[in-house]
Amino acid sequence: MPVPCGTGCGKNAALKRPKTGDALCKECFFWAFETEIHFTITKxxxxxxxxxxxxxxxxxxxxxxxxxxxxxxxxxxxxxxxxxxxxxxxxxxxxxxxxxxxxxxxxxxxxxxxxxxxxxxxxxxxxxxxxxxxxxxxxxxxxxxxxxxxxxxxxxxxxxxxxxxxxxxxxxxxxxxxxxxxxxxxxxxxxxxxxxxxxxxxxxxxxxxxxxxxxxxxxxxxxxxxxxxxxxxxxxxxxxxxxxxxxxxxxxxxxxxxxxxxxxxxxxxxKEEVTLPSQRICTRCKFVSSQEVCKACVLLEGLNKGLPKLGIGKSSKAKKMLEEYNARQNTLEQVIDDLNDTNIKKKSGKKRNGLTDKCNSKTCCSGNCNSTQNNMEDNSKINSLLDEYSLKETDKPVQQLNDVSDDEEGCSSSCGRLGGLGVGF
The missing domain is CATH 3.40.50.620 (HUPs)
Incomplete structure (x- = not known):
């Protein structure tokens, strides 16, 4: 047996509202639905x-x-x-x-x-x-x-x-x-x-x-x-x-x-004694944040630096990860500088008693001189450092390894400077 609409409009009910339990026809349901949203907007x-x-x-x-x-x-x-x-x-x-x-x-x-x-x-x-x-x-x-x-x-x-x-x-x-x-x-x-x-x-x-x-x-x-x-x-x-x-x-x-x-x-x-974080502006992207650097910038920095878990969990954990990452990068930069210095010295050659320390196969000792031994020691040092810092040996000169620690490209994304969109945040 059909159930009449609860509004008394004379039509049969088509549904029962989950919110109120009222039996309504479609037109009355539409009106009630939209009127409630209108009331929410105006109130x-x-x-x-x-x-x-x-x-x-x-x-x-x-x-x-x-x-x-x-x-x-x-x-x-x-x-x-x-x-x-x-x-x-x-x-x-x-x-x-x-x-x-x-x-x-x-x-x-x-x-x-x-x-x-x-x-x-x-x-x-x-x-x-x-x-x-x-x-x-x-x-x-x-x-x-x-x-x-x-x-x-x-x-x-x-x-x-x-x-x-x-x-x-x-x-x-x-x-x-x-x-x-x-x-x-x-x-x-x-x-x-x-x-x-x-x-x-x-x-x-x-x-x-x-x-x-x-x-x-x-x-x-x-x-x-x-x-x-x-x-x-x-x-x-x-x-x-x-x-x-x-x-x-x-x-x-x-x-x-x-x-x-x-x-x-x-x-x-x-409770009054409970301190809540106050909203402020992120120092990087200039959008609303509850901390100096917003969560979006922290997460993005982690992705760009190869630390995807950086923004997950407590902020103290993120700070510790960043400190370890920066310490590692600083050490790596110092190592690369040392390698570059070694490479330059090898190219220029050390003077010993007025002569350069270069091996000449026609006049030297078939690879047993001090210069050859120094080269072997340098290569061993380079290989061990490459292994320690998980760097693959390539045919590029050693000085090009500086690209490994270059984070300038990641900075523009973290700060949200979007030239293509015409917006600078």
Whole structure:
């Protein structure tokens, strides 16, 4: 027997809302869904008339529904917003390259300009290359850090007032659980904020903060929106997956647990004696950071120096690794200088009793002179040093080994000086 729509519109219900349990027809569900997001936007004062807003678009259900809903509400309630799409290409073969095609379809469907930035252009690395260096255990750390900063860089290029992200209620509840399990007090305090960003930075807003993931899927399904649903090939190893599994188990027992967890995070207070890191500006890339050098620059420096684990774990561990690396590089430079000096002396020849110390097979002792012995000792020293510092012997002159310790090329990537993009950070 058909169930009538709970609003009394006279139509039969087509679905039961996961968030409230109400039986609604499709049209009433659309209206309730969009009205709740409109209420979130107006209550949180997320936008101002005339603002340029970049929608962080990945091609997934959340960003697709966000773009569609913002366009709809912008026209219905006359927000006066200038909406555009901002997408980040992480360089994940078989995932991001396909999802970007969906983003381009959204661009055409919603008539919004699209800007795509890639990790390769911004940092000189793709996620495929990073995973090849570090493995699959900590790859989400690199991707998350680089993606957050890439959005900031893209927003700066577009000159927008804020970035609208597709974080939904499930995402925020998962983040609360993750921060509780990790004891991350600083992130726990700000992860439920609907607007994030310090003074002088481009803020991020979450219009879908109180929207359930299941309802987003239902909205996209009944609206027949085009979105990309394949999971990232590196995501199964993410720590967030365990928090998501826990949340889904809790939701089966108590559907309201998602909102309860968010409310707990919003009302949680921190003891006064607990010191929290203050946001500042990174001395290298000039983007927001809680330390002198931001996490993105630390991770990038580790990749460029062959220390992919540099930014993983505690900062004290990273400092120790850098000190050991710099000590090794300084020692290597001194060794190379010594080898260069030896090479120059051998070429010029040492004068002994007014004569040069060069072996002449016509007049000398068939290779048994002091000069030949010195050459053998020098070659033995060079070979042992090459082995010690893991340098392969080549046909190039010894002085060209200085390229091994040249880090100037890595500096431009770490500081984010992107001539090709016309931006100097």
């Amino acid at each position: 949180g004062e997320l936008f101002k008339r005339g603002d340029s807003v970049a929608v962080a678009a990945s091609g997934g259900k959340d960003s697709t529904v966000l773009a569609h809903t913002l366009k709809t509400l912008n026209e219905r309630y006359d927000y006066g917003l200038n909406l555009m799409l901002l997408s980040i290409d992480e360089g994940i073969t078989g995932y991001r390259d396909d999802s970007l095609e969906t983003v381009k379809q959204n661009r055409d469907d919603y008539e919004m300009p699209l800007k795509i930035l890639s990790y390769k252009d911004l940092y000189g690395w793709t996620m495929d290359e990073i995973v090849a260096q570090i493995g699959r255990k900590n790859n989400c750390t690199f991707c998350g850090v680089f993606r957050r900063q890439a959005l900031d860089r893209g927003a700066a290029l577009l000159g927008v007032k804020c970035i609208a992200t597709g974080h939904n209620a499930d995402d925020i509840a998962e983040t609360v659980l993750m921060n509780v399990l990790r004891g991350d007090i600083a992130r726990l305090k700000r992860c439920t904020a609907i607007t994030t960003g310090s003074e002088g930075t481009i803020p991020r807003v979450k219009p879908l903060k109180y929207t359930y993931e299941k309802e987003i899927v239902m909205y996209a399904h009944y609206k027949k929106l085009v979105y990309f649903s394949t999971e990232c090939v590196f995501a199964p190893n993410a720590y967030r997956g365990h928090a998501r599994a826990l949340l889904k188990d809790l939701e089966k027992i108590r559907p309201t647990c998602i909102m309860d967890i968010i409310y707990s995070g919003e009302t949680m207070s921190i």
